[in-house]
Amino acid sequence: MINDELFGRITRRVDSYRDDMISLQIGLTAIPALSPENGGEGEYEKAQFIISYLREKGFENVSTIDAPDDRVPSGVRPTVIATLPGRNRDRTVWILTHTDVVPPGELKLWSEDPYRAYVKDGKVYGRGTEDNQQDLVSSLFAAKAFLDEGISPESTIGLIFIADEETGSDMGAYYLLEHYDHLFRASDVIVVPDFGNDRGDAIEITEKSTLWLRIETKGRQCHASKPSVGKNAFAAASHFVVLLRQLYDHFDAVDPLFEPQESTFEPTKKDANIPNINTIPGQDVFYLDCRVLPVYDLKEVKEKIRRMADAIEQQFQVTIDISPVQEAQSPPATSSDAPVVVALQRAIRDIYGVEARTVGIGGGTVAALFRRKNLPAAVWSRIFLTAHQANEHCSVDNMIGNAKVYAHLFMQNL
Numbered sequence: 010m011i012n013d014e015l016f017g018r019i020t021r022r023v024d025s026y027r028d029d030m031i032s033l034q035i036g037l038t039a040i041p042a043l044s045p046e047n048g049g050e051g052e053y054e055k056a057q058f059i060i061s062y063l064r065e066k067g068f069e070n071v072s073t074i075d076a077p078d079d080r081v082p083s084g085v086r087p088t089v090i091a092t093l094p095g096r097n098r099d100r101t102v103w104i105l106t107h108t109d110v111v112p113p114g115e116l117k118l119w120s121e122d123p124y125r126a127y128v129k130d131g132k133v134y135g136r137g138t139e140d141n142q143q144d145l146v147s148s149l150f151a152a153k154a155f156l157d158e159g160i161s162p163e164s165t166i167g168l169i170f171i172a173d174e175e176t177g178s179d180m181g182a183y184y185l186l187e188h189y190d191h192l193f194r195a196s197d198v199i200v201v202p203d204f205g206n207d208r209g210d211a212i213e214i215t216e217k218s219t220l221w222l223r224i225e226t227k228g229r230q231c232h233a234s235k236p237s238v239g240k241n242a243f244a245a246a247s248h249f250v251v252l253l254r255q256l257y258d259h260f261d262a263v264d265p266l267f268e269p270q271e272s273t274f275e276p277t278k279k280d281a282n283i284p285n286i287n288t289i290p291g292q293d294v295f296y297l298d299c300r301v302l303p304v305y306d307l308k309e310v311k312e313k314i315r316r317m318a319d320a321i322e323q324q325f326q327v328t329i330d331i332s333p334v335q336e337a338q339s340p341p342a343t344s345s346d347a348p349v350v351v352a353l354q355r356a357i358r359d360i361y362g363v364e365a366r367t368v369g370i371g372g373g374t375v376a377a378l379f380r381r382k383n384l385p386a387a388v389w390s391r392i393f394l395t396a397h398q399a400n401e402h403c404s405v406d407n408m409i410g411n412a413k414v415y416a417h418l419f420m421q422n423l
Contacts, residue, residue, distance in 0.1 A: 011420040015160055019420070022154040023412045030146050030408050031128055033062065037142050038126035038135035042109045044176040051081035051180075052108045052172045056089050059108070059170055063091050063149070067156045070094075076172065076184040086172040086180035090192075093152050093166040095419070102198040102418050103167040104148035105375065107174035107181065110137035111397050118399035132393075132402040140396030143403035144202035144411055145170060151415035162419040164198070174203070174375060177335075182375035186382055193384050198349045198423060201376040202390040202411070209361050209391030209410075212353055215342030215369040216377050217267065220299040220307050221334040222314070224249070228327040230283070230291030242293040243282060245325035250276050252317050253297065259313060262304050267369040272301045296334065300371040303339040337373065340380040347385040348423050356417035360410055361391065 040058055043049020056073065063071050070092045075085035089108075092101070113123035113136045121127055126135030152166045173181035185192075193199070204213045226246040231239030256274040263270040277298045282290035301310055311331075318329040343350065345367045357365045376386040391411055395401045 010422060011163075011417065016417065016420055018158050019154045019160065019416045020413050022158050023150060023409060023416060026150045026153070026412070027405060027409060030150055031133060031405060033146050033149070034133045034135070034138055034142055034403075035126040036062075037145070038137055039124055041124050041136070043112060044109055044173060045078070045080040046176045047112050051078065051083060051086050053081065053083035053085065053087055055108050056087040056170065056172070059089050063089075066153055068093070068152070074185060074189055076180040078180055088172050088181060088185055089170040091152070091168045093155060093162060095162040095165040097164050099194075100196045100198065100423060101165040101167040101194070102162075103169060103193070103200065104144070104151075104415055105169040105171060105199065105201050106141045106145040106148060107171045107203070107375075108141075108145070109173060109175045110140065111175050114399060120400055123401075128405070131405050133405060134400055134402040136401055139393060139401055139403040141174070141203060143392065143408055144390050147408050147411040148202070148415050151412040151419065154412075154416055155419065163422050164419060166419050167197075171375070178375055178378065182378045186378055190382055193379070193382070195384065197384065198352060198418065199376070199379055199384060199386040200349065200353065200415070200418070201374050201386055201388045203374045204370055204372070204388045205390035205392040207391070207393060208363055209357055209389070210363040210365045211368045211389070212350055212365050213370050213374070213376070213388035214345060214347075214350060214367045215266065215303060216339055216373055217272065217300040217302055217369065217371045218305070218307050218339040219335055219337045219373055220301060220310060221336070222297040222299070223332045223334050224295055224297060224318075225330045225332075226293045226327050227330070228291045228325070231289050233287045233289050236289055239289045239291065240325060240327050241289045242327055243290045245321055245327045245329075246293040246295060248325070249318065249321045249329065250295065252321065253314070255317070256299075256310070256313065260301065260305055260310065262302055264302050264304070264369065266367065267302065267371065269371070272299070272305065273371065274299045301339075303342070307336060307338050337377065340377055342369070343376075343380060343385040343387055347387070349385055349387045352418050352421050352423055353387055353389055353414070355421065356414045357389075359417060360413045365389070
């Protein structure tokens with residue numbers, strides 16, 4: 010339960026921040042925090058902007074965790090942490106958002122400069138405005154409301170603005186949990202606002218395992234008029250692609266928690282082989298994206314794929330090398346009755362008037378890294394799902410509403 014009178018003061022204060030939230034979005038969007046993999050200089054400038062903003066607004070407990078990275082001018086990839094003590098010092102409610110963004114893609118698809126945020130029809134447009142600045146702004150102003158009203162939260166408030174989420178998290182969540190896992194306790198409530206829907210009624214508690222494979226087929230190049238002289242790597246790889254469809258039949262479990270309910274095994278990217286038509290390629294490379302239900306061990310999946318490759322090798326007299334590009338076995342799910350889930354359901358019901366259900370997803374979030382450390386985490390946001398698109402945008406009303414959800418979490422006696 011929460012104190013309705015005090016919470017009323019908090020929500021009214023959040024409502025008063027509308028223009029400030031938009032202003033912060035504009036300031037954040039103007040700093041393109043791109044990873045070096047995406048041709049950028051990292052998150053340092055954006056992190057410094059956030060630190061200055063937090064201190065200007067009255068946050069006293071602000072610190073950074075710097076992951077070393079000699080690929081960026083600053084030499085570090087900073088994660089910013091701000092805390093506000095609560096009455097219960099044995100529990101922290103953490104809201105974890107990320108500061109990096111993806112590149113804008115084709116600029117001609119944007120109505121305006123992607124790094125100059127603007128407001129239209131109650132929405133803020135610009136790269137990063139939804140992914141992940143919407144909830145970064147919401148969490149910051151939810152905490153600020155307690156400062157401005159002079160109200161102590163029930164639990165300690167913890168805001169984490171993390172680096173490197175878009176390109177693997179090695180310099181962000183992995184580094185944080187590898188070197189600073191003492192910051193977190195099993196009693197903490199950890200929310201990662203990096204998935205959701207437009208109703209705000211989906212709380213993600215588990216993710217499929219991820220397996221990305223690079224598959225290289227090696228044959229013998231020759232003139233296309235004499236195919237018997239060579240070994241067509243492209244033809245062999247094409248037969249392998251068709252054979253891989255049998256993975257759907259072999260790993261055929263379904264789980265209604267997920268959408269889609271089954272595991273998926275899809276060929277995606279393909280590297281160019283020979284540049285001309287009249288040569289039979291001696292090499293072919295394609296990639297397989299597997300999203301596997303947690304009931305299956307990825308070792309079993311890889312073994313099955315290897316046996317299929319062996320059959321193709323024998324049939325076409327080629328060799329097939331398979332190497333993982335990314336591999337992450339799904340950790341145990343957060344329990345549907347874990348405090349973080351129950352608290353979120355209560356807050357969502359009170360703020361948005363909907364009953365939130367638990368779901369699983371095929372994508373990956375940093376919540377899985379916390380679950381791997383036996384730290385229950387939930388992923389939630391009310392969101393438009395425009396991330397990574399041209400003309401990415403977020404709703405101002407969602408920024409305000411989500412801030413109230415986080416404030417509700419901070420006030421609950423969990």
